[in-house]
Amino acid sequence: MKIKILIVDDEPLLIKGMRYGLSEEYDIDEDEAVRKAKSKEYDIIILDLMLPKKDGFEVCKEVRTFSQVPIIMLTAKGEDMTKIMGLEFGADDYMTKPFNLLELKARINAILRRTKKVEENxxxxxxxxxxxxxxxxxxxxxxxxxxxxxxxxxxxxxxxxxxxxxxxxxxxxxxxxxxxxxxxxxxxxxxxxxxxxxxxxxxxxxxxxxxxxxxxxxxxxxxx
Incomplete structure (x- = not known):
């Protein structure tokens, strides 16, 4: 059974790149994070900070009211304070744009391995x-x-x-x-x-x- 990932980002090229790099291993949804996170079970959420309607902080805060699904937040280069704020709002990890897809996959796998290890061991x-x-x-x-x-x-x-x-x-x-x-x-x-x-x-x-x-x-x- 494939891992289910929700990607929340408004950059079509970035989404296309993540879909291309991850789709063979993961099922991927896009956009409408809060509604989809409530209606479907996801293994991880990749959440951009800068969104057109609600920022990533607000989305993360809302998701945390009903779900503890792991969240990786995407931030712009050099925004150290926003990284810390993302963690304060409940994100599990963060990555700085631009990023390497291999590193993203490594972080996703590490989070999922850790969760499984805790349950098994x-x-x-x-x-x-x-x-x-x-x-x-x-x-x-x-x-x-x-x-x-x-x-x-x-x-x-x-x-x-x-x-x-x-x-x-x-x-x-x-x-x-x-x-x-x-x-x-x-x-x-x-x-x-x-x-x-x-x-x-x-x-x-x-x-x-x-x-x-x-x-x-x-x-x-x-x-x-």
């Missing part, structure tokens, strides 16, 4: 760590019975740190472990995801008690 489909209950098949987390709405990468990051409790991982190591390939992007990608995760799981994100920073070394999940 977990010790149990459902288990508890302190106040948290983790369902690896449904990729859901609850804390004291309340659902926590995480993106795909936030879930992967939480699961990795929580199942390696009290072990410190550098940002470089987390990029390799969570993103699953030799990542050439900004190390702030990890910082953004950690900050968003803290905002969702901690009582006080500015004074966290679960995901902690070991200055000069990295991040770890504290559990006694």
């Amino acid at each position: 977990s010790v149990a489909s459902e288990f508890e760590i302190g106040e948290f209950k983790i369902n690896t098949l449904g990729r859901k987390i609850t804390r004291n019975g309340e659902d926590i709405n995480l993106t795909g990468k936030e879930f992967d990051l939480f699961l990795f740190l929580a199942t390696n409790k009290n072990k410190v991982f550098s940002r470089e190591a987390l990029l390799e472990k969570i993103w699953g390939y030799d990542y050439y992007g900004d190390l702030r990608t990890v910082d953004v995801h950690v900050r968003r995760l803290r905002e969702k799981i901690e009582d006080n994100s500015s004074n966290p008690k679960y995901i902690l920073t070991k200055w000069g070394a990295g991040y770890y999940f504290k559990y006694n």
